[in-house]
Amino acid sequence: MKSEKFEYMCKCMIDSFLKIAKEMADLKFNLNNNLDPVFNIKKTAIIVGIVGANPGRIQLETNETMSQTIAEKMNGETLNNPLEVYFSLAEFANIFSGNGLTVINNQFPGSQLRLTPPSIFVGESLELTTPNIEHAKSVLFDGEDLLRIDIGFKGE
Amino acid sequence: MIQIVIIDDSPFIIKAIKKTLEPHGFNIIGHALNGKDGLEVIWQKKPDIVILDVTMPIMDGLETAKFIFEHKIPVKVIMLSAMGDDELIETAKNYGVKEFLNKPLKTDDLINVIKSLA
Numbered sequence: 001m002k003s004e005k006f007e008y009m010c011k012c013m014i015d016s017f018l019k020i021a022k023e024m025a026d027l028k029f030n031l032n033n034n035l036d037p038v039f040n041i042k043k044t045a046i047i048v049g050i051v052g053a054n055p056g057r058i059q060l061e062t063n064e065t066m067s068q069t070i071a072e073k074m075n076g077e078t079l080n081n082p083l084e085v086y087f088s089l090a091e092f093a094n095i096f097s098g099n100g101l102t103v104i105n106n107q108f109p110g111s112q113l114r115l116t117p118p119s120i121f122v123g124e125s126l127e128l129t130t131p132n133i134e135h136a137k138s139v140l141f142d143g144e145d146l147l148r149i150d151i152g153f154k155g156e
Numbered sequence: 157m158i159q160i161v162i163i164d165d166s167p168f169i170i171k172a173i174k175k176t177l178e179p180h181g182f183n184i185i186g187h188a189l190n191g192k193d194g195l196e197v198i199w200q201k202k203p204d205i206v207i208l209d210v211t212m213p214i215m216d217g218l219e220t221a222k223f224i225f226e227h228k229i230p231v232k233v234i235m236l237s238a239m240g241d242d243e244l245i246e247t248a249k250n251y252g253v254k255e256f257l258n259k260p261l262k263t264d265d266l267i268n269v270i271k272s273l274a
Contacts, residue, residue: 075168075171084167087166087168088168090166091166091168094211094259095259095260097238098240098259099239099259101241102240102258105241105242106241109242110243112243114244115211115239116211117165117211117212
């Protein structure tokens, strides 16, 4: 895959993330790659797989505080059940990834990129690595707290 | 009263749709987390309308819509998805999907679409 196409796909995902964060959770994030990507002890990671012409995955990582904030703003109420927080965050990742893929698919007809159901990982000192990814980009956002999105695709 | 079944793997979406529709007098008579279970619920509950997600484990929304279409199951399908590219919408319409809505869910759009199909 040409680097221009990958950069375009990343831009679609980042734009979609910023739009959906505002629309669903009324949260404004700033792209800030100068931050040290250190999260507090307990981390939530959502991985949404992508199948089609350019398989890949979108990985959203954030800490416990930010997970709770996003989920509660999406639901419009306080959430005491951690499962509700994780399910909400998974849907948040699904929606911004899906909206991003829509733009990519319309730009590159025939790509037929489709999402796979999100996977949720929660743990202390959690590190995730995805093999077989040829193009990857990690972007860091700061807003009320820290959040990282890792975008990865295979070639044509 | 319009009877509705929701098929979506996201408990967040199921809760949000119920919260949106029930105060407007729509009757949510069942839900399922994948297409296979959803077909069972449709078979048992015989809803007027099914709100169907695309990306789901076991049996996705397009397969489910195709099954409903090919078996002439008398239910109107509204597809609700985070994705909405032209090819996907065309495939869905070919499988008899009446309306295609994008997530995030817009309350007024969903209510208007249901009313138009009723």
